[in-house]
Amino acid sequence: MERVKEEIERLRYLLEEHNHRYYVLSDPSISDQEYDALMHRLEELEAQHPELITPHSPTQRVGSDRTEGFATITHRYPMLSLSNTYSYDEVKDFYERVCREIGRDVEVVAELKYDGLSISLVYEDGVLSRAVTRGDGRLGDDVTANVRTIRSIPLRLQGEGYPRELEVRGEILLPWVEFERINQSRIAEDEPPFANPRNAASGTLKQLDPKVVAARKLDAYLYHVPGEQPELPHTHYERLACCRRWGLKVSHATHLCHSLEDILAFLDHWDAARSHEPVATDGVVLKVNSIAEQEELGYTAKSPRWAIAYKFKAEQVQTELLSVDYQVGRTGTITPVANLAPVAISGTIVRRASLHNADFIASLDLHLGDTVAVEKGGEIIPKIVSVVPSLRSVSAPRVGFPSVCPACGTALERIAGEAAYFCPARSSCPEQQRGRVEHFCSRKAADIRIGPETIDLLFEHGLLSDIGGLYALEEEQLLGLPGFQRRSASNLVRSIEESRERSYSSILFGLGIRFVGETTAKTLARAYPSIDELSAASQEDLCAVPEIGPVIAGSVVDFFAQQSNRSLIETLRGAGVQLSREVTEQSDSGAESVLSGLSIVISGVFALHTRDEYKALIERLGGKISSAISSKTDYVLAGEKMGPAKLAKAESLGVRILDEAAFLALIEQGTDDKHKH
Template sequence: MEKIVSPALQIEELRRSLREHEYRYYVLSSPTIGDLEYDALMKRLEELELQYPEWDSPDSPTHRVGSDKTEGFVSVQHERPMLSLGNTYNYDEVGDFYRRVADGLGGHPFEIVAELKFDGLSISLIYEDGALVRAVTRGDGITGDDVTANVRTIRSIPLRLRGENYPRLLEVRGEILLPFKEFERINSEREAAGEPPFANPRNAASGTIKQLDPRIVASRNLDAYFYYIYSDELLPTTHYDRLNTAREWGFKISDAVTLCSTREEVYAFIDHFDTERLNLPVATDGIVLKVNSLAQQEELGFTAKSPRWAISYKYQAERARTRLRYVSYQVGRTGAITPVANLDPVLISGTVVRRASLHNADFIAEKDLHEGDYVYVEKGGEIIPKIVGVDTDSRAIDGQRIVFTEVCPDCGSALVREQGEAAYYCPNAEGCPQQQKGRLEHYCGRKAADINIGPETIELLYSRDMIRTVADFYHLTEGQLLSLPGFKQRAATKLLDSIEASKARPYSAILFGLGIRFVGETVAKKLAGAHPSIDALTAATAEELIRTDEIGERIAASVLHFFSLPQNRQMIEQLRAVGIKLEGEATVAPTGDRLAGKTVVISGTFEHHSRDEYKAIVEANGGRMAGSVSSKTSFVLAGTDMGPSKREKAEKLGVQLMSEEEFLRLIEA
């Protein structure tokens, strides 16, 4: 008599089988069944899940197809900051890093793990009880975007971990990549459809993971490699062993990871992959070196921006020769015109390059570029292509000298060039569409008004005449948003909530978001501290502005010009009318040595200052910032919503948790 298997057991067995085949195909690259057999198993599982919806599960292989649209992305704070690494470019700098590690460890022996540095989008994955529950982009290192629905479509990322001996709560960090083969396929399709091609695989991966439709993400066949795991539960005590453990749990770990016991072995690894990396199916731009022992990593600690126990080595740019077809021009948000070389396609560092930056008119004149010239192209930092030379011996007799455009390519206005400036500018700031859209996008940036909106939505709103200046964001209605293609109720509500939340942004952030020429984030903070209201700043003379720290004549002149324009003053009044914060920001804190010799960790959110401002206060008073709690931590500046793992570790180590009020009293004492 044939044994009857329940639907639940059939579903679970099909999932187990499909997960195993996905792992063998996408991670191990050694499939054991063909596509037809795999598709038949997937179809059977889909039928059973449709017939028995009570047995559906978010970690089922059927959910990799991305069947539902997401409605915007939610910002999520990382439990542990995703810090960037310091860069080295030659053997001497690698040797300096090696000596610093040796000195920091008091001469004790140590090992270095050498890995490839993949050129993609950094991602943090959170697993609970072996199931993927959240995927967050790096963002600014403190907060990122929740892109879980899109990451679920990447077949080399396990939705459920293999084996059983994994922590209840696990964070895994890695890089999402677009393989070269897929990059070429997608760009061919985009060009055939009349769409601009992606500049490089990294841009394509980043743009893909931020799509609102997971089905588009699924169609682009992204890949992922992983390089670090965290957990408060017991894990192997070395980085190398942790990577091998992660590989056993189903994560794709590079086969190039090598354990080095000497500096010479590190150099040998670098030499080997200087050429071998060009044969890889995905983009790399260097090497990452990490101290192997986790205890030694903790002993070495962190600077404010990066760990002392890790560093990256960047390879020299690869050069290629190709033909210059023609020059086109782009318009930035400040009106600056950037020339772009359009090239015959050429392969550089595994990427087909079709366009390269020409910087400005002086660069074109200096290189004496002619139409049809053969030029030498490098990829700066393995990412941005640039022309570095011209093969004049191959120049055609009838090639015409390239002359920089005299009019704006977007609005047709005559260009201007100020004395001492390298760039030409379009003076039609209010009527040039590209400048307007650039300013709108800049204002919404994370370090400015922090409005959760992408360039595609801004383009839609602009094309329908719903926004022209940043003040127009605050008059958008739900009905207008719901009239946009692809917008649903939840997306409209989230965007309107994000716009409303921007009213609480600090005055300096809004000042930065206004897009005043030469006023970056740091300069905006300096101006806001010295002139604690928009009215005070507007009324300031050139002499008063120049007396502000780090403000010179050029910045002062730009600020005066901005506030002299009636349309800008009108926009400021419109922002004030809707409740934007345009005053009340005090200069950060007195400097001194109150925190000399102390190591401080900041966690949570605060009422009186931002995390960045508190970081500046700590450093201005002689303290040192650290990203994680250790036995060397002097105290934790603990705000609301402090990370539970940091709190638990601080309490376990007996590290003081200092409130915001206690900290300010300490500084002001």
């Protein structure tokens, strides 16, 4: 069981890191398929050990693309992600499952999947009133001013027949032509080019100046009208047709499929034809057509059970391996990176690719000058997948892995059971210290507004060697550096001053303790109100904290056991940085809620309230909405046309079934009925 806990902790940490890189930084470091493999493994372990599931697990949430500087909006309907599949067999499994659960053959709408930034548009009386990013699925950023600059999104709907309030969802995209134009301009101005159109679209939409957004000529495709709205058609395909009539841009690559054969034919066609599309695509989305059947199938915590995304196989090309660099991360991990002869893949020029670790290099038997096959995993991350030995020169030297740190010369070490080598000289390795400073300054940590280039500059000129050195910087020192003027120097010093007021949990996250992400830092800060109490805790003490297992506990103990880290804490204390929790968090539970702790499944059509109103009511009263009936279900709120399969399952498990009247009576009775149950 301890090994299971350790693996779950490791997977959660990795997934949170990749969520942050993908949704917040727009700088993913692994492919969608690799991410999904990690998520599937975590889901598998949590299914086997449900007692280890926590509310903060990545399986219970959607990744966030929230950005400071924009107003926060709560979505009326959650914006969930889709489950991914990579094979026709998995598509077949999806189709057969939905047919089996509905009890008959279902119609499925197949749509080309575009690779951009998800958006929700709200029209009131036909006029665009709000545009919100997906965010974390529940809360998103209000980017209305920026979206108004996108010419393909109408500010006013055409024709007639649209509802008084219409929400429609889609994808903000940057066409290939614009992507190349912008990158050429950035290179000419000595700015780093965007990695791919999705990153460019994401970065553009988050600009605080709408004029910048307008100049980049974003595009959009709309593909979904959420919710049960009686005035709209009762099928997804007909709703898309309405959107077209009202002037909304809907993809031409949409087809109503009546069988599995229809679906596979659509996949075959667009796997080849997508290369002619003017925007980036990465797969096909399959959705059950009937809105009623969608509601019957329901949702998991992360995604609808009535839809799935099929991802195309990545495009693969051959090029030459020129050299290999070895990068040192802030935790000391050594990552090999291949330098390649420039080659075009999926619309972008690729010059570098990850080689993962020493074992990966050895498995390829890689030699300098090799002809290698490169693909973009998930259409984003370039990676070497194979070598062509027949084209290798007999004198080509084999690529080895260094035995010492390329930054400081310290002998590398490898932890048993882990793939990576790391440099143990945490306090003296300059690359690790650079990485730690950059992490400490990040928005969710100390929030010091400084870029990696400036950090490099400070290290190169001897003004900075670790995190503590930030608080010794003075304006006059900065004015002697290239590119610094009085205003920029003053802004940096002021930002450092403001970081002294950051919360204890933010600073704890910023220290970069291995396996301690943002959520874990908050958990530790609640359990140990000061860093002194935390540093004195034993591994056994830490393991007694909910959601803290032996891997995290061991990492925390190891961090505070190092003299260099204890010295850093004292430096931060002397600088006035918050190292304790000043205000105890107040419990928001209040009096016991009527439905507190109860799991409720909603099924069918209702007369007095909509399903969404019932969902909101249940959550407000402390209940939890579940999409599937199980032995853990407390009640089923049953309306008209409840699926016979769900009804039979509830009865077989002895789950109490309530109609609208009985459910409302339960709420009115207060907590008495809950205690009897």
